[in-house]
Amino acid sequence: MNQQVFQTPIDYLKGVGTARADVLKKELGIFNYGDLLRHFPFKYIDRTRFYKVRDVNAELPHVQVIARVTHKEILGEKHTKRLIVHAMDDTGIMELAWFQGIKWVEKTIIVGKAYIIFGKPSEFNGKTQMAHPEVEPYSPDSLKRMSNLTLQPGYNSTEKLKSYSLDSRGLQKLMANLLEQCLRDVSETLPLYIIQKFKLMSRAEAFRYIHFPENARQLHEARHRLKFEELFFIQLKLLKNKLIRTQKFKGNVFDKVGHYFNTFYQEKIPFPLTGAQKKVLKEIRLDTQRGVQMNRLLQGDVGSGKTVVALMTMLLAIDNGFQACIMAPTEILANQHFISIQSLVGDGFVEVALLTGSTKKKDRKVLHEKLLNGELKILIGTHALIEDAVQFQNLGLVVIDEQHRFGVEQRAKLWKKNIVPPHILVMTATPIPRTLAMTLYGDLDVSVIDELPAGRKPIETLHFYESQRLQMYGLIKREIAIGRQVYVVYPLIQESEKLDLKNLMDGFETMSHEFPKPQYQVSIVHGKLKPAEKDEEMQRFVKGETHIMVATTVIEVGVNVPNASVMIIENAERFGLSQLHQLRGRVGRGAEQSYCLLMSGNKLSREGKIRLETMVRTNNGFEISEIDLQLRGPGNVEGTQQSGVLDLKLADLALDQELLMQARKTVEDIFAKDPQLALPENQILHLSFQTRNGGLSWDKIS
Known part of the structure; x- marks a missing residue:
């Protein structure tokens, strides 16, 4: 493709001009020819069939008729203004209505002329009506042209664009102009x-037929080609980056298993490692002996024992003369890691410290000194770790928890805290479907902990409708009577924060009434509380001073209370699957039987029903994540919005898994034979890679 042509500002395309260019830029982000070419249709409509007016009714989808305009008038004042047009064929009269762009439409529609009218029929005052239909003057030529178009593209537009005659039909005309002018400049990649x-x-054919297919087969092949290319170049970028990293970044060698690792394993570990934990530790051992920087993603469900694996990896680093750190996205989570690691290693075994925004200045000074002289071996903290003042003597390992919450630059700052980049272990408790992991983290090696520690009982999940609330109260009373504690979580969704907060306060009052003092203690935690108040309430619950904690999703991560055995999720149908799964993981942390009770209204949408049925049926986070991907699409699965990788225009990771595997395998085979893309047959790939990799922008036409 002649790159220059597709960088041409959209203003210069025939039929655009300055005013339309401005509105295309603002409304659709179309700045140049390439942007327009990639504004793909979202639907295709069969325009070969014509209806008679008498056969048109509100039950039908989009239809088209040929009819003559017999009457037009503008009714109403200012806000109620509308244009009403009557159109007639030999079987009857139908009404057309416009509520916007009235002036322009009224000017262009002429009484007495015949038009091809296309739109969605509806019923108004007992009459068949079409609101805002597409109209074009009827002529034998227009009919002939349409007979070549089995499938007409439908483009996303907006009311603002429509006022500039850039509805789907208007955009279609611009697309036809663009392809006529530039299709020959589309080069192969x-x-x-x-x-x-x-x-x-x-x-070139793919771009032509995705916009103007002559039949369904052509459309399918065009979409297939462009989807393959989209997935192929994402994988090419990820695997090339991985290759560059292994060649460019040397890694510290951890060749010794010494005092710290062995003492912890033989004397301090509170439970035997699972087979999955051992397998992951083996993979990490091999990685850290190769002299190449490790970049490994560790996936595991809540409670699967990722922290122990991370700790043992840090002890391995210490045995080899290095320091280690863990970076967590929130103070609650950093505190949680600090407490659990301190309790695992005990006093006097290895020095561990915590650094967050709340760390006092005088404590920071001591911490900085100990870090620099090598006395402090393990540092746990939040973004505070990346501050310039934090200098390590010899940082050998960085553990990043829930990495999708950190920006790339933030992570890179940690890497630069040693001359030889430290090994990286990324942990996530959000199980990621395989296809998503290959696209988001395709440049990392992936380890999975897919079994829970021995003695953990699976959490029993039950779904209660509002009408079964008394049953739910009975279960709570039973659990509290045997010394357990309970979470009650309400949704807090920004659009209706006041309403949700009211629900939370109402819930707190209901619980306080149902579980009165002094027999029961009920506390409340939400994002509007001051940090000190929130911490105080959390601590009371941790110490067992309160029986029930009514909260918003602030407790989704970082609260570890083994004595809490019941998680009640109110309005459970309003949560996504991955969030329900995360919340459920807050209980079941001790050896006792735990319960997750999903409360919902009596009416559920199809999706809501699938989500709640899935939660009741399985505790497997990976199975849940696959269903979540199918229900919500990749853009909404935890953390993918921030990734920037998933700007997929056509491919759908839930539906195109096979195509993704094919694309990745193809790239792996190419790099196995030709890592530098130097062979003559791969020159085209080398060129495409260079062009696209200018700013690592994979969504540009090249």
Whole structure:
């Protein structure tokens, strides 16, 4: 593709001009020819069939008729103004209505002329009506042109664009102008051997037929080609980065298993390691002996024992003369790691410290000194770790928890705290579907802890409707009677924060009434509390001074109370699957049987029903994440919005898993034979990689 042509400002395209260019930029982010070419249709409509007016009714989808305009008038004043047009064929009269862009439409529609009218029929005052239909003058030529178009593209537009005649039809005209002018400049980006192997349509044909397919087969092949390319170049970028990293970044060698690791393993570990934990530690051992920087993602469900694996890896670093740190996204989580690691190693074994925004100045000074002279071996903290004042003597390992909450630059600052970049272990308790992991973290090696420590009983999940509330209260009373504690979580969703907060306060009052003092103690925690108040309430619950904690999702991460055995999620249908799963993971942390009770209204949407049924049926986070991906799409799965990788225009990770695997395997095979993309047949890939990698921007036309 002639790159220059597709960088041409959209103002210069025939039919655009300055005013339309401004509105295209503001409303759709279309700045140049390339942006317009990638404004793909979101639907295709069969325009070969024409209806008679008498056959049109509100039950039908979009339809088209040929009818003559017999009457038009503007009714109402200011806000109620509307244009009403009557159109007639030999079977009857129908009404057309416009509520916006009235002046322009009224000018262009002429009484006595015949038009091809296309829109969604509805019923108004007992009459069939079409609101804001597309209209174009009828002529034998327009009919002939449409007979070549089995499927007409439908483009996303806005009311503002429509007022500039850039509805779907207007955008279609611009697209036709663009393809007529520039299709010959679309150049190939894939080598011939890949195109032939997978029987792919050429790139130019794919762009032509995705916008103007003549039949369903052409459309399918065009979409297939462009989806493959989209996934292929994401994988090319990820695997090339991985290759560059292994060649460029040397890593410290941890070749010794010494005093710290062995003493902890033989004397201090409170329970035997699971097979999955041992397997992951083995993978980490191999990584850290190769002299190349480790970059490993550790996935594991809540409570699967990731922290112990991270700690043992840090002890391995210390045995080899290095320091280690853990960076967590919140103070609550950093505190949680500090407490659990301190309790695992005990006093006097290895020095561990905590650094957050709340750390006092005088404590920081001592901490900085100990870090620099090597006395402090393990530092746990929040973003405070990346401050310039934090200098290590010899940082060998960085553990990042819930990495999607950190920006790339923040993570990179930690890497630069040693001459030889430290090994990186990324942990997440959000199980990620395989396809998503390959796209988001395709440049990392992935380890999975897929079994829970021995003695942990699976959490029993029950779904109660509002009408079963008394049953739920009975279960709570039973659990409190045997010394357990209870969470009650309410949704807090920004759009209706006042309403949600009211629900929370009402819930607190109901619980206080149902579980009165002095027999029961009920506390409340939400984001509007001052940090000190929040911490005080949390601590009371941790110490067992309160029986029930009514809260918002602030307790989703970082609260570890083994004595809490019941998690009640109110309005459970308003939560996503991954969030429900995270909340459920707050209980079941001791050896006792725990329960997760999902409370919902009596009416549920299809999706709401699937989510709650899934939670009741399985505790497997990976199975849940796959269903979540299918229900919500990749853009909404935890953390993917921040990743920047998933700006997929066509491919759908829930539906195109096979295509993703094919693209990745193809890239792996290419790099196995030709890591530098130096062979003549891969020159085209080398060029595409260079062009696209200018700013690592993979969504540009090249």
